[in-house]
Amino acid sequence: MVRTSSIIFMSISLLLSFVLPLVAAVVLHKKLRFAWKAVAVGAVVFLVFQILTRIPLLGYLQQNLWYQAFSLSYPIISLLLIALSAGLFEEIGRYVGFRLFLRKHLDWEGGIAYGIGHGGLESVLLVGTTFLNYFIFSILINAGKAPPQLSKSVISALVDTAPSLFVVGGIERVLAFVVQVGLSLVVLYGIKSRRSTFLLLAIALHTLLDFGAIMFARNTLVGGTFVAETYLAVFAAASLVWILKSKRLFIEKEPLDSEQS
Template structure:
């Protein structure tokens, strides 16, 4: 059985994923001119490069089996981590680069980079956290109602939903706050590489920074790290590094 409090927190986390982009808009509009077109472009680029092209790459490179197992993960977890973090960095930052090259004439102010980052990070929050929580709520109701469809679900999935602590759902919201902040920072960095002469090196730097941001999460997924707090510490440290570098470009 899945507790009622757990289901309520799933719903709250899911709603938070939708509201977070608007919270960032409300906070940042005090200093920057938030623009809807770059926000929509950021959302579209994330969907195409991360959810389509990157997933095709995962299918071709990782070659997952019908049961969901990934040979590379079993044989060489460190190589799996290296591929995963670099793939995320290359696909998403390349999408960012192409977007800013196309936006260069009309949207050439730093406000556009920040707006883009909100769109990129915001749609990721909705897809990763929002849809994830929606699935968890549906599965939880099925489990509690004793639906026969539950028999077709992987036992690990049922155990994960039933065994997730309430605190984890709160942390998932905090994680998305950091993630959106990272995407805004990386957007500023790549934007600068496009708009300022002699700053081209910031684009490959953004790929590396993006990859490093995902390292502890990828290690957790690969079973190389089992301490959740170390995973979040890695995310927080990289968020501060990226924000500092982005601030240097704006200041």
């Protein structure tokens, strides 16, 4: 039997993953009056650059024996490259999205909207759907109707995992969502200020975040999940400060000329 507390925490993570992006979009749209197009572009860019491109490429690499051998021989370098790939694909994707599709929305509000779309779809696809499956499987297991194709390892994980760990996914999505909005503004500010170093900064920050979070989560000697989430929380706090403070910087910048905007 899956514990009731586990199902409750799964439900919380499920709601945070699905509802947070929607609530953020609706509430902030009323306040900031940004273009819904920017939200849509953020979501589509994440879908194309991450879900349809990066993840399949990583899946292909992981099927090759040479890559498997490399990962076993140099695990730290392998994790660093995986983190770097996330930074490259997502941040370059942001740059392309702003430059090609949002040339009339290169303001602070447009950056917020883009981040909501990007981070929102990430929340739904990478975490929300997972917890939806967890929730459904748990209900079926407790009803004695677990699907025959459901592996024993999955059932054991749902039954034996500490209930509190099921809420970590939801908390992580809230923190990651804030970071995604912050990174969107970093890339956009680079475009507005005509400084390519901000794109490189966004790639570096994204890589550092993913690499550190994975390393801490996998290393129980330094705290495991708790330290990994604390690490993410630090990035989220810094991102929130940047989001609030950066509005002034966007107002101070002169609009891009017609050729660039």
